[in-house]
Structure formats: structure tokens, C-alpha cells
Amino acid sequence: MKKVQEDSSRRAALKTMLRGAGLMGLGGAAWGGVADGLQASELTIRPPAALKEAEFVKACIRCGSCVEACPYDTLALATPDDRTAIGTPYFKPRTTPCYLCTDAPCVKECPSGALDIGKITENDLLNINKSKMGVAVVDQNSCIAFWGIQCDACYRACPLLGEAINLKFERNDRTGKHAIIEPVVNRELCTGCGLCEHACITEKPSIVILPVDIANGKAGSHYIKSWDKNDEKRINTTKEKSAVEANTAEDYLNDPESLFDD
Amino acid sequence: MINIIGRNRFLIIRRSVQLLIILAFVASSRWGWSVLKGNLSSAKVLDSFYLADPFAVLQMFFSGFVASSDLIIGALIVLLFYALVGGRAFCSWVCPLNVVTETAAWLRRKLGLDTTTDNIRIKRNIRYYVLILSLLLSFVLAYAAFEVVSPIGMLQRGLIFGFGMGWAVALSVFLFDLVVLKNGWCGHFCPLGAFYSLAGKLALVEIKHNVDNCTDCMNCFRVCPEPQILKNVTKKTSLIDSGECTNCGRCIDLCEDDALKFVLKNLKNNKNEN
Structure with a gap:
């Protein structure tokens, strides 16, 4: 009799534990799903000197100090309708760009290290032009400069005029006697401040800021620039093994059998 | 007024x-x-x-x-x-x-x-x-x-x-x-x-219930956001020392019999009192 009681109490305890675990699972899955949905688009433009997106979302305590420090009211904390990690700072360059204050008050006010002053410090001096909030990308179809109409609004607006945006002169084949003056972004130097996007005169901006990770492609380490002495050195250090054996190509040509289907 | x-x-x-x-x-x-x-x-x-x-x-x-x-x-x-x-x-x-x-x-x-x-x-x-x-x-x-x-x-x-x-x-x-x-x-x-x-389990500021003054009016139970912490109220004089108490003092506000008040916990007598 006693044994039966023990059994049933053990069974009851087991049931409670199972139910508890189930509830935790339910809560965890629902919560995790919702949180991830709120988590945001990768297209968010962060303040200067921000850590990489995944690290930034971890590190930001969402206090809004950077927002308060910004003298241009560029920054805002994300609300639930912003499609960005809730409570984290971001800005929309088309509305208000970053004016690259030389003393970077937003970065200095950050208590958590999510904005890392080291990223914009060079030889112990603050250099706001080192910031990488994003990179400007031109839509050559809607940019009227590419149509042959003269417009250099983005070039003039760029705080690194002649460096981050350059003008390239091309012959206008349509008229045969004019130039097409194209804006060209230097991705190495562009800070992503968005003054160009802000200044763009087309209805929807034809030059927009994208996060660096989104805008930039990657060739892969197996491409080596033979004309670049430094890059070519990689050929000695690379550990990647070729997917094709050195002899396979030759063997393939010397073995006519394999060229035909059975 | x-x-x-x-x-x-x-x-x-x-x-x-x-x-x-x-x-x-x-x-x-x-x-x-x-x-x-x-x-x-x-x-x-x-x-x-x-x-x-x-x-x-x-x-x-x-x-x-x-x-x-x-x-x-x-x-x-x-x-x-x-x-x-x-x-x-x-x-x-x-x-x-x-x-x-x-x-x-x-x-x-x-x-x-x-x-x-x-x-x-x-x-x-x-x-x-x-x-x-x-x-x-x-x-x-x-x-x-x-x-x-x-x-x-x-x-x-x-x-x-x-x-x-x-x-x-x-x-x-x-x-x-x-x-x-x-x-x-x-x-x-x-x-x-x-x-x-x-975090507040061992807090020093707590509410003390004096059962001698209590008239069982239950006002505190009605208004307390965590009524389970009032388990000794109406029964015996004691500290309400649950960490779940929000120290909102609403029970003190509504007690008409002076049976509840904020106290600083006396660390020495603490054990006797409970």
C-alpha cells in the first residue's frame, strides 16, 4: 500500500515537472519568436562608432544618452513600429543625416561601450571621418546625372567632397557633344553620414546609405590579385586546397572515353 | 479634506x-x-x-x-x-x-x-x-x-x-x-x-502588523497587489517580510485601526519576532 502511494506521488511530481518544462518550452518558443521578429531589419543605420550589429544589440542598454547628446536630433530610439531592435538608437539619413560633429558627443555619452570611441580614434586623436555608419550606393537608373542632366547635389553635400564622392566625366553618346558627370562613391572613405542621401534631389533618393555588410560583396580568398605585389604574397600563405587536382584537367582531355555518353 | x-x-x-x-x-x-x-x-x-x-x-x-x-x-x-x-x-x-x-x-x-x-x-x-x-x-x-x-x-x-x-x-x-x-x-x-x-528578501524597511489593533476589516487584503504576503494579518503580530511586498504602503493608508506601519527591521530581534 505504501509503495503505491509513493509511486503515485512520484508520478505526480514527474507530471508537475513535465508540465513545468512544457510551459517553459511554450513560453520560450513564443517569446523567442516574437523577440526575433521585433529584432529587426539588417538595414538599420546606427550612430557613429557603433559595434557590429549583433554586438551592438547585445551591448546597448537602450538609455538614449546618445539621442539626447545629438545636437541635430538625428538619432531616435526605436519604437515598436520601427522594425529595429526596440529601444536602440538609429537614424534615417533622408530625414536627418549625421553631421559628423568633430567632438562626437553621442559616442562620448555612451555608458555601455556599444558606441566605441576607439573606432574613431586615430593616433590618440578623435577623427569622426573614420566612422563607418554605412556606405552610399547610387542607383544609376534614377540618378539624373547619369541621364546627362547636370546635378552634383550629393557631391557638393559630401563632407569629404572629392574623396568619398568623386565626379567622373563620361562622353554623352546621346547628344554627341556633352559630358555625363557621374557621382562615384569611394567605399573605403565613405562614412555613411547620409548628407548625400539627404541632399539628393530625386523624388525618392537615388543615392542611399546601406549598412556596410549589406552593401559590400566578397570575392573570396581564392581570388588573388597577381598585379598587386602584397596581395600576391597570399599565394604562399594560403592554406585552401584546390577543389580540382592539378592533373585532372589534363587527364580529362587525354581520356576521350569520358567525353562521350555511354 | x-x-x-x-x-x-x-x-x-x-x-x-x-x-x-x-x-x-x-x-x-x-x-x-x-x-x-x-x-x-x-x-x-x-x-x-x-x-x-x-x-x-x-x-x-x-x-x-x-x-x-x-x-x-x-x-x-x-x-x-x-x-x-x-x-x-x-x-x-x-x-x-x-x-x-x-x-x-x-x-x-x-x-x-x-x-x-x-x-x-x-x-x-x-x-x-x-x-x-x-x-x-x-x-x-x-x-x-x-x-x-x-x-x-x-x-x-x-x-x-x-x-x-x-x-x-x-x-x-x-x-x-x-x-x-x-x-x-x-x-x-x-x-x-x-x-x-x-533582491529585496532581506530588506530593512518592512511593514509590521500589530494584531492587537486589527479589527479584521480586510481593507488591506482588498487593496494589496500581493495579498498572499498578508498571511499572518488578523492572526498574529508579525513583520510582513516577503520579498514580494512592494512597500507601496497602500495597506497602511487604508487601515483604519493603526494595525499596520512601516518599520526598520531590527536585525537582532528579527528572529524572535517572526
Whole structure:
């Protein structure tokens, strides 16, 4: 009799534990799903000197100090309708760009290290032009400069005029006697401040800021620039093994059998 | 008139404190005051030192980021403060969502929704599981899991920086507390409240019940947001020393018999008294 009681109490305890675990699972899955949905688009433009997106979302305590420090009211904390990690700072360059204050008050006010002053410090001096909030990308179809109409609004607006945006002169084949003056972004130097996007005169901006990770492609380490002495050195250090054996190509040509289907 | 004020003493003081704190933040955001800069997640006080939400810093730690020393020290100051005055003093004296949920609870009483027997029942200790879950999820998702869904965060940031759709979240908490579950959010689910319940277990400021004065009117039970902590009331003289007490003092306000009061716990006699 006693044994039966023990059994049933053990069974009851087991049931409670199972139910508890189930509830935790339910809560965890629902919560995790919702949180991830709120988590945001990768297209968010962060303040200067921000850590990489995944690290930034971890590190930001969402206090809004950077927002308060910004003298241009560029920054805002994300609300639930912003499609960005809730409570984290971001800005929309088309509305208000970053004016690259030389003393970077937003970065200095950050208590958590999510904005890392080291990223914009060079030889112990603050250099706001080192910031990488994003990179400007031109839509050559809607940019009227590419149509042959003269417009250099983005070039003039760029705080690194002649460096981050350059003008390239091309012959206008349509008229045969004019130039097409194209804006060209230097991705190495562009800070992503968005003054160009802000200044763009087309209805929807034809030059927009994208996060660096989104805008930039990657060739892969197996491409080596033979004309670049430094890059070519990689050929000695690379550990990647070729997917094709050195002899396979030759063997393939010397073995006519394999060229035909059975 | 004096009677009305007297019977709402702590309510009036609490609302003033809640309002002043939010106002200090708004003043720094709008007019550049430097009394309290930032918000309830982290604030710079008088341009000299930081305060930080210890639960947020803990979640950050679980997500794999060790916060700066400014934040860790700030979090420890806050934690120490609430460990002494009673952790959940944050809930009833600072948290702006408290105004929302207490309004819901008040309306519930006025509309007679409290007495209906078909209320769903959920155990109040579920909040401790929510607390564990928020730390686990912070680890799994690699960001502070509660901070991204916290209605407290959305409300306080909304008040200081502008709402967006954040008001809808506060409204849903209000309606949940009003029609679904009494003290639903604060009393059952909020992991921040659970965190402070644990932090304030050994607090020095507590409410003492004197059974000799008690007339069993049950006013305190009706108004207490955590009535389970009043287990000894009407039975024996004792300290209400549960960490779940928010030190809101509403029971003292409404007690007509002087049977409840705030006391500083006497560490030596503490054991005899319970």
C-alpha cells in the first residue's frame, strides 16, 4: 500500500515537472519568436562608432544618452513600429543625416561601450571621418546625372567632397557633344553620414546609405590579385586546397572515353 | 479634506516620486537639465556618476557582453539600494507601468470585476520561471531577451522620447489586468518584479502588523497587489517580510485601526519576532 502511494506521488511530481518544462518550452518558443521578429531589419543605420550589429544589440542598454547628446536630433530610439531592435538608437539619413560633429558627443555619452570611441580614434586623436555608419550606393537608373542632366547635389553635400564622392566625366553618346558627370562613391572613405542621401534631389533618393555588410560583396580568398605585389604574397600563405587536382584537367582531355555518353 | 489626504498619504507620495523621476528624465531630454540624464535603463546623475538597471546588465552578461565598469558599478548601486529598502520598492515607487496596473486594479474593484468567481487562476510564482527564462533566452538569442519585449521599457522610453506604437503595449497590459487577471502583469509575469523580489528578501524597511489593533476589516487584503504576503494579518503580530511586498504602503493608508506601519527591521530581534 505504501509503495503505491509513493509511486503515485512520484508520478505526480514527474507530471508537475513535465508540465513545468512544457510551459517553459511554450513560453520560450513564443517569446523567442516574437523577440526575433521585433529584432529587426539588417538595414538599420546606427550612430557613429557603433559595434557590429549583433554586438551592438547585445551591448546597448537602450538609455538614449546618445539621442539626447545629438545636437541635430538625428538619432531616435526605436519604437515598436520601427522594425529595429526596440529601444536602440538609429537614424534615417533622408530625414536627418549625421553631421559628423568633430567632438562626437553621442559616442562620448555612451555608458555601455556599444558606441566605441576607439573606432574613431586615430593616433590618440578623435577623427569622426573614420566612422563607418554605412556606405552610399547610387542607383544609376534614377540618378539624373547619369541621364546627362547636370546635378552634383550629393557631391557638393559630401563632407569629404572629392574623396568619398568623386565626379567622373563620361562622353554623352546621346547628344554627341556633352559630358555625363557621374557621382562615384569611394567605399573605403565613405562614412555613411547620409548628407548625400539627404541632399539628393530625386523624388525618392537615388543615392542611399546601406549598412556596410549589406552593401559590400566578397570575392573570396581564392581570388588573388597577381598585379598587386602584397596581395600576391597570399599565394604562399594560403592554406585552401584546390577543389580540382592539378592533373585532372589534363587527364580529362587525354581520356576521350569520358567525353562521350555511354 | 485632511482625512482624504491622510488616507492616501503613501499613494500621493508615490505618485509624486514616479512623476518627478519621469519629469527629471524629460527635462534632461527636452531642456538639457542634468539631474537625471538617460532613462530607467541607465541614467547619469548630476553629470557625475551612473545608475543602471541591474536586471538589464545581468541579461547583457548572459547574452555574452560584459558591460563597462560605469554600468556595472551603476547596477550595483541600484541593487544595493533596493536590497536595503525592499527590492520591489522599485515597482511601486518608480516604475511607470505601476500607475497603469494600479489604475486597472482600482477600476476592477470599482466595477466589481474582482468578485467574479470565473477568474482564471495562474500561480504567482510563474514570474520566477519567466525570470529564469529571460536569462536563458538572453543566452540563446545573444541579446537581452526581456529588454526587447519589456512593456516597462516601452512605456518609460515612450514617456521620455516619444511613443510610436509603444502606447498599445501599455494599453494591452492595462486591459489584461482589468478584464483577464487581477494584478496580472505585476503580480504574475513581470520578471523585473521577480528579480527585485529576490533582491529585496532581506530588506530593512518592512511593514509590521500589530494584531492587537486589527479589527479584521480586510481593507488591506482588498487593496494589496500581493495579498498572499498578508498571511499572518488578523492572526498574529508579525513583520510582513516577503520579498514580494512592494512597500507601496497602500495597506497602511487604508487601515483604519493603526494595525499596520512601516518599520526598520531590527536585525537582532528579527528572529524572535517572526
